[in-house]
Amino acid sequence: MASQNLVSTKLQIEAVLTVTPFQATDPRQTLRVSVTEPADSGIFRTCLNLILYYNKVVDEDSGWIVAGWIKESLSKVLAEQPMLGGRLRRREDGNGELEVVSNDSGARLIEAKMAMTLSEFLGSKERSEDAEAELVFWKDIDEQNPQYSPLFYVQVTNFECGGHSVGISCSILLADLLLKEDFLKKWADIHSAELAKNDGPNTPIFYLPNLKKPSYSAALYPSSSNQNKTWGKTMMFKISDHQNINLENESGRKLILVCVEDAEHKVGVKMASKFPVFFRGSYDLLKIESCTKHGNKIVGSQLKLKNQISTARWDDLGANEIAFGQGNKPARVTNWIGSVCDGLVMATPSSSVEGTCELNVIVSIPCEKLI
Template sequence: MATCNGNGAANISSKLQVEAIQTVIPLKITDPRFSRRIALSKNLCSDDLQRRFHMVLYYNKASETDSGWIVAGWFKESLGSAIVESPIFAGRLRKLEDDNLEFVSNDSGVRMLEANYPMNMDDFIELKKKENVENELVFWEDIHETSPQFSPLFYVQVTNFKCGGYSIGISCSLFLADPFVMTSFLKMWSKIHNNLVSQIDSPKIPAFYTPNYTKIGSSPNLSIASPKTINQITQTLIFKNPKNPLKMKNEFLKNLASKCVGETEGKIGKKISSNFTFLVNENFENVKVENYSREEIIKGESGLSIMSGNWDDLGADQVRFNEGNKAVHISCWIIIGENDQDLVMITPTPNEDSSELNIIITVSN
């Protein structure tokens, strides 16, 4: 397996170059379409819409014929097939008359970008430990506050490095999916992708192979990360609770949040923000977004059982778009919005055999 070792990271002055942008829609029409109401405890504001989850998976060049351009070329078909199975990922939000939101599976599609970064991948991974540059590997356009129905909720960015390695960057609205649901979808998509590619006879050059349509590196020097994404640094802690379905009431959830917030404050050495957002995904169908003051939620020890978790619990190392080529590095983070209002999110594990609840707490640094 080829590796991506190299020098000269400090001498690279050019930025990410975007070579292609396209929209991936389901390979067949979603019928029947469905909608899902998102209940808000207050009027919608811009920060409510911009909270999102980011993941970057880094892959070495697995063979002479492997590249991010090849992988992305097959995404048009494999992702199109995956969202037939889970059409929620190609849907949009729309605003209702009562200022709540509704999610609609209208097949508007996932936005996908292909990009080029003039640095060796290992050098970039080292650089991101010192500078906040990883945001260039994920794309996000702010959801329009008054007309959210025109804004994608899910972005994929494939970035090719000078050494031949590549990254796959994921951006996903938290109204669309939490990190566990998103990762579950990525695992399913990667299996569909590998099955598709294994059935293709040689030569394995996809129809949507960007180098066939553009001269790589000829696009203008374009930085695509928004200022909010670049500047905000957050810290996320994950906890788990063995869910008792009979106790899935609001008071139980608030007590659970109280327990985990207390644990978080002890671990990070500071209190969460005086007002924070409480997002509850009760059963993957109903989403509630409420706002609480710290005093309303903190009640001391609740006696509830919780366990500490981390990003490894997502199982993102199982996301392999080239069979056997495991990601050499994975990064995950959550953006909570410009006003730095901390986030408490409760969601069940997307596994029929599990009754666990995941409590994800994200605070601004």
């Protein structure tokens, strides 16, 4: 933790604000969260983190300008994907079940500055998973009053050289929207369109250096709970056989276990014997089911299942091509799932180019559970 503490002393949060959708969501959307066992704290703590690092490409470029325009573009893309600006709440029928509702409460935008250059940070021994956690902001969802907690955060961090990073944190309950719905590309396209209207990166309406009052205090801003999380080593897979993607049957569960065993072998880390599977089977339902490993090696007919599974990459999500204006693509992209506890699996169906159904599977295993 020493490296994290050293970097923490060089990071200062300058502003925190709420960004709401550009227009009201009507009708509101809901996502029912169905849990087979009593919900544990992982539902409220686990998040998908993504950091995009950008070098300075023009003299007038800065993270402060980027953040100002992000406020505008994020507001418009939230209107297209309002669930990311929604809140988790307990259903009104009194049975205690959870649901996410697109109530337009908004996402959080954080502006920060780092007392080092981008090249120093990326090339320094100080840069580690804990250090990178300073570049994303996440606050655990309040278990007693979840309706007050944002589910989506964006942190723009300015480095001394003029470079900047865009850190994104999203609740695991909605992470499939980033992976499946091409959200990042839509957002970047909207951002570029906003800049085009203004003939380049002119100073946006929200430009913190012009708005910051001399009396402000960075200590007023809450700290992120992200650095207290358990990191997960993560692998992605694609399952091609559409007949086996139903997790309610034995073949579907076997496919998940094949992915888990393959991930354990490749990253050298063991999953817990029992772990949650997040399955978005339909637009308005997220199922969270427990899956148990039986300790058996994959033999016999299960070997055939491996032919339906291929390894995917985070690069396949297209984050390396995301440019927030000026054609400035990321110099580096990092991503991970935080607070995985006993590990988790996220499974999301998608339609392939050929029109057949695929299942995208993400396996995340706690780092400390070494084989």
